[in-house]
Structures are given as C-alpha cells and as structure tokens.
Amino acid sequence: METTEWFSEDQATFGDRVAGAREAAHLTQKQLAGKIGVKLTTLRGWEDDLTEPRANKLQMLAGLLGVSMTWLLTGQGEGPTEPTEGEISPGVSDILSQIRELRVQMQDNVKKMGQLERQLRAALKE
Incomplete structure (x- = not known):
C-alpha cells in the first residue's frame, strides 16, 4: 500500500491530527500544553485519544497550531502545511x-x- 498523503482522513484520529499539527508547528508536548494552559498529561491524553478537549481548548489548539477546528475533529478542512x-x-x-x-x-x-x-x-x- 503506497501512499503519499501526509494524513489520511480514514486513518488519522483526533490525537494523530493534534500530534501531527503540533510537530508541524515545531512544538513539544510540554510547550503546547503550556501555551494552552493544560497539564502535560492532559495534552498526552488528547494525543493518545484517551480524552478530548472542551470547546474552548479546542479553539485554542486550532489557533495555536494554525489549523481549523473542523480539521482537528474530522480531518476535513484546513490542516497544517504538508512537508515538501x-x-x-x-x-x-x-x-x-x-x-x-x-x-x-x-x-x-x-x-x-x-x-x-x-x-x-x-x-x-x-
């Protein structure tokens, strides 16, 4: 199975998209957690698909990572810039x-x- 997609809608989870967007923004988990005002364990829970953020934190995530909230939730819409x-x-x-x-x-x-x-x-x- 050869694919050139960076994120595949049918395969990526919410946590995958958060982690991918965070990495594309060149932020560590600790840095992003600090910017959003949550504990590191909370952010890890989001990236591991154990929990999901509330609407206000989701909006902050989208803004800080430069992606749309829709993309974070569904994989559709404006995501991070794909690597060249x-x-x-x-x-x-x-x-x-x-x-x-x-x-x-x-x-x-x-x-x-x-x-x-x-x-x-x-x-x-x-």
Missing part, C-alpha cells in the same frame, strides 16, 4: 507508509475481534 518532498527522506517516507499500513491492519483486526466477541457471547448464551 525535500523535507522527508525516502527512508522516513517508507517507515510512515508501513505505519499507515499497520494502522489499517490493526483497525481491521479490532473489528474482527469485536465480531468474534459477539459470536462468543451468543454461543455462551445457548
């Missing part, structure tokens, strides 16, 4: 491609596991 061809080495591009491929496989496996769990529950009820 010269900024990403071929080796890094290959690694990113493999990561995207693994993410898709993991999502498929999670769906399959959910189906199997439902089948198991139904079989146990019999």
Whole structure:
C-alpha cells in the first residue's frame, strides 16, 4: 500500500491530527500544553485519544497550531502545511507508509475481534 498523503482522513484520529499539527508547528508536548494552559498529561491524553478537549481548548489548539477546528475533529478542512518532498527522506517516507499500513491492519483486526466477541457471547448464551 503506497501512499503519499501526509494524513489520511480514514486513518488519522483526533490525537494523530493534534500530534501531527503540533510537530508541524515545531512544538513539544510540554510547550503546547503550556501555551494552552493544560497539564502535560492532559495534552498526552488528547494525543493518545484517551480524552478530548472542551470547546474552548479546542479553539485554542486550532489557533495555536494554525489549523481549523473542523480539521482537528474530522480531518476535513484546513490542516497544517504538508512537508515538501525535500523535507522527508525516502527512508522516513517508507517507515510512515508501513505505519499507515499497520494502522489499517490493526483497525481491521479490532473489528474482527469485536465480531468474534459477539459470536462468543451468543454461543455462551445457548
């Protein structure tokens, strides 16, 4: 699966978009947390998709990262500027491609596991 997209709408999560936009803005997690006025653990929770920010913090995130709130939430709209061809080495591009491929496989496996769990529950009820 070869892709040249920086973020893929169907694969990137809210946390992926926050982390990607933060990195594109050349900010560390600690720096961004300080600018927004949240604890580092809170920002990590957002990037790890464990929690989501309230509307006021979402608006601050979008403003500081130079992206739209819609993009942060859905992946559609104005996101960070994509790196130019010269900024990403071929080796890094290959690694990113493999990561995207693994993410898709993991999502498929999670769906399959959910189906199997439902089948198991139904079989146990019999």
